[in-house]
Amino acid sequence: MNLNVIVHAGISTGTILLIAAIGEILTERAGIKNLGVEGMMLLGAMAGFKIAHETGNVWLGLLGAIFAGGILSLLHGLVTISFQADQTVSGLSLTFLGTGLALVMGEGLTGLTTPVVPNYTVPILSQIPYLGEVLFTNHNLLTYFGYLLIPISWFFIFKTKPGLHIRAVGEKPAAADTLGVSVYRIRYLYTFIGGCFAGLAGAAISIAISPGWYSHLTTSGQGWIAIALVIFAQWNPTRAALGGYLFGMLRRLLLDLQGPAMLLGGRNPFFYNHNLVFFLQMMPYALTVLALLWGSSGARRKRLGAPAALGEPYVRGERGL
């Protein structure tokens, strides 16, 4: 067990959660809750893998994954924005649909190999003591994309005019509408963008950070964890990034705990009784619940909350919020 390795790996795998969570933040900030992240990620992972395998071009794979996630999310948009269906149920069915599509279309992909998004060491930055080693050495290109995404998305949401429009639509759609902001168009747009991010997050697994197609185990619930992260992060990209990286490190730590025979000067119980590892495997999910509990009490103390119109369909001319 090496702390540097854990931090390095955590930042790598945390990137997957980070990308999906920032996409979901954009969608939810516009007032649309999309619980279909897991399905969109799995479809993205499959599409990226399949396209990269068949064309031999990993960039086409990424593009295809983004597109696949986006298209799927438009279904959610159609059903919840135009038909005003319940967003929770629609999101769930999106998960089913995405999973089903990915499994059917991904039949026979297991065990194949594809080109992957390359790793890269940043020339000067990697010389910084410690930080250079864990942040800028031999990371996947998508990890660096993640670094850029954090400030950009934060700036976009909180400091630009389109960002203001998103928040207006998510908090008080009727007021935004009277000011000439098209609620429907913005909600469709950011549902789509959220889907694109989820698709990309899926491809970040299958053709970049931990390459391979393992049918539904490829995502293994990370889409749901990303949604939990959004709540934990109180719809703020920087907090989501922090949470994502921490979560990634935790996963690596849990994995590394199984290796050594000695732990903290004593016998390592996970080494001698391998069945205890099941408890380690439970931890990410249990900690997600605890993080939500912690996040929600913090949010209430500071009176922060979900966008006011989250989950509420908007009908022009009807009395809403």
Add this chain to the structure above:
Amino acid sequence: MGLRLEFQKRTEDHPKWLPAATSIGAVLLAFVISGFILKSVGADPLYIYSYFWTASFGSWGSISDVVVKATPLLLIGLGSALSFKMRLWNIGGEGQFYMGAFFASMVVLLPMVNLQTTPKIVVLGLMMVMGMVGGALFGFIPGVLRAKYNINEVITTLMLNYIAVYWNNYWIFGKYSDAGFQMTKMFPKVAWLPRLADYAKQYKFFSGITLHAGVIFGLITAVIVWIILNKSRWGYKITLIGDNPKAARYAGLDITKNIILVFMFSGALAGLAGMAEVSGVVHRLQERISTSYGFSGVIVAWLAKLNPVAVIIVSILFGALIVAGREIQPSGVSFLIQGITLFLVISSDVLLKYTLRIERTGKHSKSIEPEAALTEEAK
């Protein structure tokens, strides 16, 4: 094109037959759309569907298999219907099912009673109670988190699903493993739910028919849930809280308590399904006792429009889908059909609230009937 779709809010109640019609239409359309998707990946949809039919309704044996698979769906679907009525999204049927199976198995594995001397009915009764306790426990946790801390129950129930599976694995790989296999020893006969095949000596016809008594739990539960929802004060409270929580609070209803109770009730039914599966089908605790019954139960409830009687019919349909989907390639087909069905059902709900008009921009317009609108809107 010059065509414009326009929704108009219904001014009067929708016709009584419309919900059923939209559900049936959604299922049929889901098969058609899935057919096109299968075709596009090079599979032969007609072959797959005809295989589906023979594999599920082709013989008495396979029909019994379908009902056996429908049993957990029925119980979980009923529990989901009850919680959805209150707008509580209990997606934890899967985990509650596993915990029910685990708790029920503990009666045999610990053992809680002397299995040689205790009468069968007591053993089975205890297993049922334990199964429901296990499921209710895994309903209680998200219930409290939701009711007291307002934590999204979709995520907590999903996370608990994973936890329940690992929890089960710990025991079946470890302490209760049968010679290193990922399963416990076969339960003694006293812990088996009666099956039709048990009566094959008297009635030749029943030989090989695996239908077990669990289906009776399901049918009785359907009646109970129907009574709760339609005839009881509690059901009225549930519906009121679901439709209008503010009004319910002003009316002095204890929302916190009711959320927890509904979650526990819903979990208990899934737990009972888990008990029926270990005691009626596999006769031991093992890995993968559920082929995502928890999730299919959600769709069953929704497709049945939360109507307990309709849940019975829909769970049979989905039981058939599972039985047939077991052996078919590609493996995600039944998932795909379920996902598309659910999508179509929720989109078709718009027809219950609105009438759909197709307008030719400019000249004249005509309104179309809802069935036609259903196919129209899906295009």
